Amino acid sequence: MPTILTVEQVCKQFGSVIVADDINLTVAEGEAVGIIGPNGAGKTTLFNMIAGSIQPTSGRIIFGYRNITKLRPPDRCRAGIGRSHQIPRPFSGISVYENTLVGATFGGGREGVDAKRRCIDILDRLGLLAKANQLAGSLGLLDRKRLELARALATEPRLLLLDEIAGGLTDEEVHQLIRIVTAIRATGVAILWIEHIVHALISVVDRLIAMHVGRLLAEGAPAAVMANAEVQEVYLGIEEP
Numbered sequence: 647m648p649t650i651l652t653v654e655q656v657c658k659q660f661g662s663v664i665v666a667d668d669i670n671l672t673v674a675e676g677e678a679v680g681i682i683g684p685n686g687a688g689k690t691t692l693f694n695m696i697a698g699s700i701q702p703t704s705g706r707i708i709f710g711y712r713n714i715t716k717l718r719p720p721d722r723c724r725a726g727i728g729r730s731h732q733i734p735r736p737f738s739g740i741s742v743y744e745n746t747l748v749g750a751t752f753g754g755g756r757e758g759v760d761a762k763r764r765c766i767d768i769l770d771r772l773g774l775l776a777k778a779n780q781l782a783g784s785l786g787l788l789d790r791k792r793l794e795l796a797r798a799l800a801t802e803p804r805l806l807l808l809d810e811i812a813g814g815l816t817d818e819e820v821h822q823l824i825r826i827v828t829a830i831r832a833t834g835v836a837i838l839w840i841e842h843i844v845h846a847l848i849s850v851v852d853r854l855i856a857m858h859v860g861r862l863l864a865e866g867a868p869a870a871v872m873a874n875a876e877v878q879e880v881y882l883g884i885e886e887p
C-alpha cells in the first residue's frame with residue numbers, strides 16, 4: 647500500500663526540554679498503527695504536530711505527496727487528517743446531530759442534503775442515531791467518545807488520529823469501542839491510535855510503536871513490541887531477571 651503519512655526527522659523542544667527527538671515513522675493507506683508509551687513520552691505532542699496545532703522545531707511531515715509541515719490545522723483537516731481528542735469537548739449546547747454537521751460542513755466541505763445524509767449515516771454506524779436530537783452536553787462518557795469519533799469521521803478523513811479514546815470506559819464499553827474502530831478501519835481509513843489500554847489497541851492494529859522520552863523505542867508487530875525487553879522495562883515496569 648502507498649504511504650499516506652511520513653513523519654521525517656521530527657524534533658520538538660519546549661525551551662530546553664526535548665519532547666520529540668528525531669521521530670521517523672510512516673503509516674500506509676488503510677493501515678492501523680498503535681502508539682504506546684508512559685505518561686509524558688511525547689505521544690500527544692506528536693499528534694499535535696501531525697494535526698498542526700503545534701509546529702515541529704525541525705523535520706517534515708508529509709501527507710500523501712504533500713509537505714504539510716507549515717499548513718494550518720483547518721487546512722490539514724480539509725486535506726484528510728481527522729482527529730479525536732483525549733478529552734472530548736463537543737459543543738454541549740447543541741444536539742449530537744448538529745455537532746456532527748459542523749464536522750461535515752467544515753472539514754468534509756459538504757453542504758445541504760449531502761452533508762445531512764452523511765451525518766445520519768455516521769451516527770447510525772456509531773450507534774448514536776437514536777440520540778441525534780439530544781444535547782451533546784447530556785451524553786454519558788461512551789456516547790461522548792462516540793460523538794468525538796462521529797465529528798472526526800464527518801470531516802471525511804483519510805487518516806484518523808485517535809488519542810486515548812478507551813480511557814475511563816468499562817470493559818464492556820471498551821469492547822463496544824473496539825467494534826466501532828474495527829468497523830471504521832474496514833472502510834479503508836488509516837488509523838494512528840494512542841492508547842494506554844493495550845489489549846484494545848492490539849486487537850485492532852497491524853503495527854505498534856513504543857515511545858519513551860520523545861523517542862521511538864521499538865516498532866513492529868504488536869506481539870514483538872510487547873515482548874521487547876526495553877518496552878517491558880519502561881512501559882510495564884518489568885525488569886529482566
Ligand SMILES: Nc1ncnc2c1ncn2[C@@H]1O[C@H](COP(=O)(O)OP(=O)(O)OP(=O)(O)O)[C@@H](O)[C@H]1O
Pocket residue numbers: 660663665683684685686687688689690691692
Ligand atoms: N506546551 C508545552 N509546553 C511545555 N512542555 C510541554 C508542552 N506540551 C507538552 N509538554 C511536555 O512534553 C512532554 C510530553 O507530553 P505529551 O502530552 O506529549 O506526553 P504523552 O506521551 O501524550 O503523555 P500522556 O500519556 O500523559 O498523555 C511532557 O513532559 C509535557 O509536560
